[in-house]
Amino acid sequence: MTVNLPIYFDNNATTPLDKRVLEAMMPYLGADFGNAASKFHVFGRRAEAAVEKARCQVADLIGAKSEEIIFTSGATESDNLAIKGVAEMYREKGNHIITCMTEHKAVIDTCKYLETKGCRITWLKPDEYGRVTAEQVEGAITDRTILISLMAANNETGALHPVAEIGKVAKNHGVIFHSDATQAAGKMPVNVETMGIDLMSISAHKMYGPKGIGGLYVRRHGPRVRLAIQMHGGGHERGKRSGTLNVPGIVGMGTACDIAGSEMLKESGRIATLRDRLQEEILNGLNDVALNGHPTERLPNTVNLSFAYVEGESVVLSLANELAVSTGSACSSESLESSHVLMAMGVPEAMAHSSIRFSLGRFNTTDEVDYASERVVEVVRRRRKMSPVKELQEVFGVRGT
Amino acid sequence: MEYSEKLMELFMNPKNVGTLDEDDPNVGTGVVGSPACGDVMKFQIKVDDEGRITDARFKTFGCGSAIASASLATEWLKGRTVEQALQIKNMEIAKELSLPPIKIHCSVLAEEGIESAVKDWHKKSGRRADAIANVGKR
Numbered sequence: 001m002t003v004n005l006p007i008y009f010d011n012n013a014t015t016p017l018d019k020r021v022l023e024a025m026m027p028y029l030g031a032d033f034g035n036a037a038s039k040f041h042v043f044g045r046r047a048e049a050a051v052e053k054a055r056c057q058v059a060d061l062i063g064a065k066s067e068e069i070i071f072t073s074g075a076t077e078s079d080n081l082a083i084k085g086v087a088e089m090y091r092e093k094g095n096h097i098i099t100c101m102t103e104h105k106a107v108i109d110t111c112k113y114l115e116t117k118g119c120r121i122t123w124l125k126p127d128e129y130g131r132v133t134a135e136q137v138e139g140a141i142t143d144r145t146i147l148i149s150l151m152a153a154n155n156e157t158g159a160l161h162p163v164a165e166i167g168k169v170a171k172n173h174g175v176i177f178h179s180d181a182t183q184a185a186g187k188m189p190v191n192v193e194t195m196g197i198d199l200m201s202i203s204a205h206k207m208y209g210p211k212g213i214g215g216l217y218v219r220r221h222g223p224r225v226r227l228a229i230q231m232h233g234g235g236h237e238r239g240k241r242s243g244t245l246n247v248p249g250i251v252g253m254g255t256a257c258d259i260a261g262s263e264m265l266k267e268s269g270r271i272a273t274l275r276d277r278l279q280e281e282i283l284n285g286l287n288d289v290a291l292n293g294h295p296t297e298r299l300p301n302t303v304n305l306s307f308a309y310v311e312g313e314s315v316v317l318s319l320a321n322e323l324a325v326s327t328g329s330a331c332s333s334e335s336l337e338s339s340h341v342l343m344a345m346g347v348p349e350a351m352a353h354s355s356i357r358f359s360l361g362r363f364n365t366t367d368e369v370d371y372a373s374e375r376v377v378e379v380v381r382r383r384r385k386m387s388p389v390k391e392l393q394e395v396f397g398v399r400g401t
Numbered sequence: 402m403e404y405s406e407k408l409m410e411l412f413m414n415p416k417n418v419g420t421l422d423e424d425d426p427n428v429g430t431g432v433v434g435s436p437a438c439g440d441v442m443k444f445q446i447k448v449d450d451e452g453r454i455t456d457a458r459f460k461t462f463g464c465g466s467a468i469a470s471a472s473l474a475t476e477w478l479k480g481r482t483v484e485q486a487l488q489i490k491n492m493e494i495a496k497e498l499s500l501p502p503i504k505i506h507c508s509v510l511a512e513e514g515i516e517s518a519v520k521d522w523h524k525k526s527g528r529r530a531d532a533i534a535n536v537g538k539r
Contacts, residue, residue, distance in 0.1 A: 311439055313464040317404075317412065331439050331464035338439075350436035386418045386468065388432065388443040388460040395436045 007368045010324045011206075011301060011361030012155050012183060017252070018208035018362070024255040025210065028248040036245045037236060047247045054254025061257040062181070062200060063191035064217050070237045071250050074214035075182040076106040078201035079149075081216055081241065082178045083110045085227030086147045086199070087119055090176075094144035098175075100124040100132055100151075101344035102159075106201075107149055107180055108340075120144070129294035130159035130345045138169045148177045152184035152195075156328060156341040156357055157293030158302030160184070167196020176225055182206055182214075186260035187299050188268060192217055198225050204249065208362060209256030213249030216241075271360050272300035278358060278369045279303045285377035288396065292328075292342055292355055301360045304328070306351040308396040310383040315356055318379045323372050328355040350395050404465055405499035412465040417475035419458045421445040429522025433513045440467045440507065444475070444514040448522055452482050459514075466504035470494050474511040483519050 038044025170177035178199035186207030233242025288308035312327030328339030457478035
């Protein structure tokens, strides 16, 4: 068994750049440096052609038309543009937004900001697996509802909302549906038509593209979604997002989408097999481990486990030289707050402190999975020997393995 | 989170992990913290007839700083009288381990754990150490 340490199992945080993506970007970091807005010379035209090709590649991945893609600096900006853009533009129609407690902070904090500006937010509570139902969403709609914002896949647990059903509900009630698909896009099929999505945020660096580039899909027909501009300036991106285009980033994102689209079927199957193997080996080696998130309605690459009696940071720290993973424990965060996602799902706080997220990716191998699971089992066993297990037994509401 | 070398050494190879016999009248046990907050420390001390701590053990549910703080505290406990044990202050632990400001509470917990174990020993042994007067003043 040969593995290079440390092993990277934190692909939901970010992914390494695919060499093919880097190769495609290189000319635009060199000789082809033109500004895509310079229409009258060859430098600009080359840049523009590259951007438009990338726009088609991004659109193809999500079943959209190229003119429906706006390039942004990343999914956080896309979320801000979508939510604030709708809230401002449709102010006269209403002020009510429906979202969920497990969203990414880019959505949660944007909605909280809008709350201070007179919007009313419904924070749906997910079930124990981190999912909401279409009925729950429908029940929250009022005649003042202008937007539903629900992520396609959760970054911490991989849990999938029934997005297509929610899309139908949104359409039936004439409410705009935004979905943050940062984690889903590139890992599983995502289609704005079949899922009934009107606005969709995506990011390049979660699918082996570069950081600092993302996109927002904005539906042009049935309904045509209008957004209040958030970034004023030179009128780039059809006036919806000003700022000189990040041509190398855009080319990288296009290539990343292209690769994801053509290899997804094979790749997601392979990664799911690795993920399942990791989960199984850990569960076989240890008692009192709980799965956070849905067992099947889940991203193929993600497994989030709580190891009763050991605090997450102590496991992550013990393995720091060997394995890159993340924890939902408050102790590892600057704010000392436990994962808001696990809290919303009703995971006992002690179990949230004990959670570790493993997120696999394109470049992981079976050997890495076997090494990692063996070490995780060893380290958890060792750390449990240091833990006052007897005193803690009552508080750990372990749901079994 | 950037941890000092000393802290990492104690975290990776903690000293005095384990338990003493709770039924021994010379053993005091203290459990402090809360699992919901992510830190629980259990301290045990064994005290001889002169009121000197001959052994100290800990078990901790917690982060790197919590484990290292508890380990350091047990090292400092050994050989001290219970009176001297109560003089161990959290800021000494924090300083020794260069705890990040956000982790200072781990050292506070260690100080509370020591007090709690001494209190229990006093209650069980029925002996009066001079230090007892100081216990529970916080």
